[in-house]
Amino acid sequence: MAPRVLHWFRTDLRLHDAPALVKGLELKPEAFFPVWAWDPYFNFDCPVGPNRYKFLLESMKELDGKLNKMGNKLHVFRAAPTDLFPVLLKQWKITHLVYERDPAPYAIERDESIKKIAQDANVEVVDIVGHTLYDTDAVVEKHKGEPLTSAQALKSAVKGMEIPRPPQAPKEVPKADDLHLDAIKKEVKHFKPEHDVNEEHRKGKMTAYDSVTGPKDSLEPPTLAELGYDEKEATTSIPGGEDEALRRLNNWMEDKDATATFRKPQTSPSEYDPPATTQLSPYIKFGALGVREFYWRVNDVMDEYDGETSSEPENLPGQLMFREMYFAAQLGVGKAYTQIRGNKICRVIDWKLCNAYDEDGEQIIPRPKGPKEDEEMLEKWKHGNTGFPFLDAAMRQLKQEGWMHHLARHCVAGFLTRGQLYISWERGAEVFDRYLVDRDPGSNAGNWMWLSCSCFFAQYFRNYGMTTFPAKYDKSGKLVRKYCPELKDFPDKFIYKPWEAPEDVQKKAGCIIGKDYPEPMVDEKAANKECMGKMKEQYAKKQYGDSLLKRKAK
Numbered sequence: 001m002a003p004r005v006l007h008w009f010r011t012d013l014r015l016h017d018a019p020a021l022v023k024g025l026e027l028k029p030e031a032f033f034p035v036w037a038w039d040p041y042f043n044f045d046c047p048v049g050p051n052r053y054k055f056l057l058e059s060m061k062e063l064d065g066k067l068n069k070m071g072n073k074l075h076v077f078r079a080a081p082t083d084l085f086p087v088l089l090k091q092w093k094i095t096h097l098v099y100e101r102d103p104a105p106y107a108i109e110r111d112e113s114i115k116k117i118a119q120d121a122n123v124e125v126v127d128i129v130g131h132t133l134y135d136t137d138a139v140v141e142k143h144k145g146e147p148l149t150s151a152q153a154l155k156s157a158v159k160g161m162e163i164p165r166p167p168q169a170p171k172e173v174p175k176a177d178d179l180h181l182d183a184i185k186k187e188v189k190h191f192k193p194e195h196d197v198n199e200e201h202r203k204g205k206m207t208a209y210d211s212v213t214g215p216k217d218s219l220e221p222p223t224l225a226e227l228g229y230d231e232k233e234a235t236t237s238i239p240g241g242e243d244e245a246l247r248r249l250n251n252w253m254e255d256k257d258a259t260a261t262f263r264k265p266q267t268s269p270s271e272y273d274p275p276a277t278t279q280l281s282p283y284i285k286f287g288a289l290g291v292r293e294f295y296w297r298v299n300d301v302m303d304e305y306d307g308e309t310s311s312e313p314e315n316l317p318g319q320l321m322f323r324e325m326y327f328a329a330q331l332g333v334g335k336a337y338t339q340i341r342g343n344k345i346c347r348v349i350d351w352k353l354c355n356a357y358d359e360d361g362e363q364i365i366p367r368p369k370g371p372k373e374d375e376e377m378l379e380k381w382k383h384g385n386t387g388f389p390f391l392d393a394a395m396r397q398l399k400q401e402g403w404m405h406h407l408a409r410h411c412v413a414g415f416l417t418r419g420q421l422y423i424s425w426e427r428g429a430e431v432f433d434r435y436l437v438d439r440d441p442g443s444n445a446g447n448w449m450w451l452s453c454s455c456f457f458a459q460y461f462r463n464y465g466m467t468t469f470p471a472k473y474d475k476s477g478k479l480v481r482k483y484c485p486e487l488k489d490f491p492d493k494f495i496y497k498p499w500e501a502p503e504d505v506q507k508k509a510g511c512i513i514g515k516d517y518p519e520p521m522v523d524e525k526a527a528n529k530e531c532m533g534k535m536k537e538q539y540a541k542k543q544y545g546d547s548l549l550k551r552k553a554k
């Protein structure tokens with residue numbers, strides 16, 4: 001029988017550097033069906049803010065337009081893949097189901113069920129690595145099945161493994177044929193997630209899959225309104241789509257000095273237009289940019305560069321290696337990676353506001369409220385009302401743009417956890433989960449563990465000064481003036497510590513501290529001293545998240 005291919009788009013909303021897509025086309029199918037299934041888990045295992053949805057929808061629409069030009073389309077089904085695929089495979093007489101491999105634990109679980117469905121339907125599954133530089137399974141296997149927790153461990157594990165050059169983008173794709181939509185509509189259960197999506201997400205604006213409304217026979221990407229958000233709520237200026245990803249990449253690559261000598265610690269977290277780093281993370285997250293395309297383009301520039309190039313881990317390839325490391329850490333740990341309990345690489349620290357679990361070890365959702373004072377602290381941090389201007393500017397940028405410079409992420413994460421507030425990294429990661437356009441469970445939880453000294457990094461005595469750290473990069477407070485406009489007329493001298501400004505300076509700046517902008521919510525130094533004392537005690541216990549499971553088993 002001539003091959004009939006269903007290409008399942010998930011982490012690869014692009015045509016360039018798309019090894020799975022190319023593999024499917026190499027089968028020379030007589031019919032080709034590009035599909036997006038509105039999966040309750042894919043990207044939606046946590047609350048999704050409007051900026052991330054907007055970016056996703058723009059990327060989907062652009063891909064759909066490109067496929068339209070080739071006489072095909074992205075068939076967007078408003079149903080979970082486990083409900084949908086048994087029907088599609090049968091109705092479309094599919095012989096091959098092709099997709100790019102996603103090494104996140106929830107995706108692996110979902111894909112196992114899909115593989116079973118395909119097997120029952122006698123359909124061959126072709127899953128190809130392309131979302132990562134290396135095959136994460138092979139990396140973890142090389143590390144004896146254990147999670148990788150250092151750049152060095154990654155380096156050893158990938159020794160001898162090659163990073164393939166990206167394939168050419170296809171110029172044409174075969175057409176789909178009869179869709180049998182009437183039969184599909186009858187057979188597929190729409191809008192019914194197979195599993196219960198986090199109850200808490202259903203409250204307020206946090207609904208994910210369940211909020212997908214609109215005509216069930218539409219095969220178009222939904223609108224933001226159909227996802228429960230008003231267009232006005234999506235405020236990011238980062239546009240989605242492969243074309244923009246490649247435009248931005250080309251722009252960077254044209255600046256050969258900046259690309260070849262990139263050193264992350266020297267990039268300023270205060271720059272925002274354009275930022276001092278590539279801001280390609282949202283594109284990589286959704287696969288609008290192929291990560292191997294990025295890697296090889298950078299390497300080619302570095303190879304041809306006349307001067308001295310920067311080296312790993314600070315250079316651009318080094319940044320991509322951190323992403324690989326977190327994927328490999330996540331795969332080695334499994335589902336517990338995004339929490340403390342059961343997470344064998346994560347130190348147990350007696351943080352405030354940790355996740356709560358029932359007797360069976362299931363997370364209690366909605367989570368019981370913690371002490372009022374602690375919850376209020378978290379709220380101040382979350383909404384950028386701490387009274388520390390750089391931190392507040394960064395948190396407001398996160399909400400508005402869905403993005404924040406890496407070193408600003410360091411500052412705000414350090415402050416919330418081991419630096420000042422001693423609040424669990426789980427709660428901070430959850431806020432990032434919602435607002436970041438580039439949110440990736442491996443990188444987000446991983447970096448939160450790093451910053452809170454729960455894993456990857458142990459020097460809890462090294463801290464970020466909320467006034468001194470940003471001043472190292474920018475004395476004039478650009479980011480603060482942009483995102484905390486109430487402070488924009490303060491002189492440079494006080495921009496990071498406006499509470500020290502004399503009353504007449506505050507008046508002249510049109511902003512009275514304590515009235516128009518908050519006083520600092522804590523005494524930075526005293527809070528830090530207290531945290532460091534507690535961290536020392538907790539470190540001495542050498543307890544890790546899996547021990548919490550063992551204790552329960554006793």
Ligand code: FAD
Pocket residue numbers: 264277278279280281282284285316319320322323326404405406407409410413432436438439440441443444445447448451
């Ligand atoms: P660049 O400096 O231009 O780096 C190029 C690419 O390398 C990035 O696009 C990204 O894909 C990758 N990269 C760079 N640094 C890291 C890193 N530390 N970890 C993983 N990948 C990296 N990054 C995410 O992609 N998703 C997240 O959910 C995420 N959450 C984070 C949470 C915290 C608390 C912290 C401290 C960092 C987090 N990061 C996350 C990592 C990093 O901050 C962003 O990848 C980076 O700031 C994105 O900006 P850029 O594209 O300009 O990065």
